[in-house]
Amino acid sequence: ALQVGIVGLPNVGKSTLFNALTAAEIPAENYPFCTIDPNVGVVTVPDPRLTALAEIASPDKTLPTTIEFVDIAGLVAGASTGEGLGNQFLANIRETDAVLHVVRCFDDDDVMHVSGKVDPIADIETIDTELALADLTTVTRAADRTAKAAKSGDKTAKRNVELFERVRDHLDTGAPVRAMDLSDDDRLALRELHLITAKPALFVANVDEEGFENNPLLDRVSEHAAAQNAPVVAVCAALEGELAQLDGDDKNEFLADLGLEEPGLDRVIRAAYELLGLQTFFTAGPKEVRAWTVRRGATAPQAAGVIHTDFERGFIRAEVIGYDDYVSLKGEKGAKEAGRHRLEGKEYLMTEGDVVHFRFNV
Ligand code: GDP
Incomplete structure (x- = not known):
């Protein structure tokens, strides 16, 4: 499963956020492949389309799709040189697919701030510096390691050394790798280094109840x-x-009192989902209506593989109904009668919201 790592300085509200995200217990029997680790929370992705599909298919159960959040504790200034839980922290974050950076934008004299005052930009820079330093070490080592092969005339090695040195010089300025202009080949060559600052990033500004508007701290983070x-x-x-x-x-009553339509967490989850470049497809039948996740650009067999590896291997075709058609034509039967039911082959690129039956050989 795809993972989002939660980072931030101590006392900014990471654990509070993580606990809120993971408060809704996920019935484990429906998600047998989930990681069991206290720092990893499996979170369901809220999606009102599931309700609409379930009204039509009347299934025994309805299952949302999930993403995982990882609480990465212990980042302080100096982590890249082993301060605090530095090395452990860095190892954990390298494994994740995206970074969610929690920034404190609330004032509260009862909650101590590690550097004595609330300054979100200074906080962001502290974390970014540690992450850039960690990547700098990684990429410098990689350049050294590859230099020998490059000298003996290996063309790929030579190209990689040049790339690693370019990345090193960029990191040296304190800027993240994600801000670099890189070709697809460059990205491929860098992938095995698991650079932290190359991962997509999202900021969560932790504000006070009254801090959503006219909050200069929030404005600075947004900028x-x-x-x-x-x-x-x-x-x-x-x-x-x-x-x-x-x-x-x-x-619902509490939300209404606050004048909100949905928990803020739903926005966090959806933003993370978006950030990871994910899209949803559905399976709908009398037993189960379920949302599944694939990367944007995934083919039909790859989507089938999300459900079961055998489905990908034995893929024959996908029977697809667009979400809007499924709902407006009241399900499979209606969609078929209206000619809105398509047969798609191996090359088909999944579209957001597809309602699918996979046909496969076992
Ligand atoms: P972490 O060290 O980043 O995991 O931070 P915690 O989640 O443990 O939060 C540190 C302290 O800040 C705790 O006492 C929280 O109750 C408090 N806190 C967290 N979020 C908020 C918030 O939105 N407003 C206020 N006033 N306090 C908060």
């Missing part, structure tokens, strides 16, 4: 993020923690 082309989601983690304890009507 900073815009310059990096990174999205920002403002939430009040403390409030999300309270909301996560409530169910059904209580939750």
Whole structure:
């Protein structure tokens, strides 16, 4: 499963956010491949389309798709040289697919700030510097390692050394690798280094209940993020923690009191999903209506493989109905009668919201 690592300085609200995200227990029997690790939370992706599909298919159960969040504790200044839990932290974050950076944008005299004052841009820079330094070490080592092969005339090695040195010089300025102009070949060559600053990043500004508007701290984070082309989601983690304890009507009442349509967490989850370059397809039948995740650009057999590896191997074809057609024509039968039911082959690129039956050989 794809993982989003939560980073940030101590006391910015990471654990509060992580706990709120993972408060809704996931029935494990439906998600047998989920990681069991206290720092990893499996989070369902809210999707109102599931309700619409379930109204038509009347299934025994309805299952949302999931992504994983990892609470990465222990990043402090000096982590890249082994301060705090530095090395462990860096090893954990290298494994993730995207980075969610929590930034403190609330004032509270009762909550100590590690550097003595609330300054979100200084905080972001502290974290970014540690991550850039970690990558700098990685890429410098890689360049050294590859230099020998390059000297003996290996063309790929020579090209890679040049690339690694270019990345090194860029990191030396403190800038993240994601800001570099890289070709697809470059990206491929860098992939095995698992560079942290090459991963897509998202900021979560942790604000006070009243801090969503007219908040200069939030404005500064938004400006900073815009310059990096990174999205920002403002939430009040403390409030999300309270909301996560409530169910059904209580939750809706609390949201209405706050003048909100949905928990802020839903926005965080969707932003992370977007950031990972993911899209959703559905399977719908009398037993189960279910949302599944694939990367944008995935083919039909790859999507089938998300459900089961045998489905990918034995793929014959996909029977596809667009989400809008499925809903407006009231399901498979209606879509078939209206000629809106398509047979697609191996080359078909999945489209957001496809409702699919895969046909395969076992
Ligand atoms: P972490 O070290 O980044 O994981 O931070 P925690 O989630 O443990 O939060 C540190 C402290 O800040 C705790 O006492 C939280 O209750 C408090 N806190 C977290 N979010 C908010 C918030 O939105 N507003 C306020 N006032 N306090 C918060």
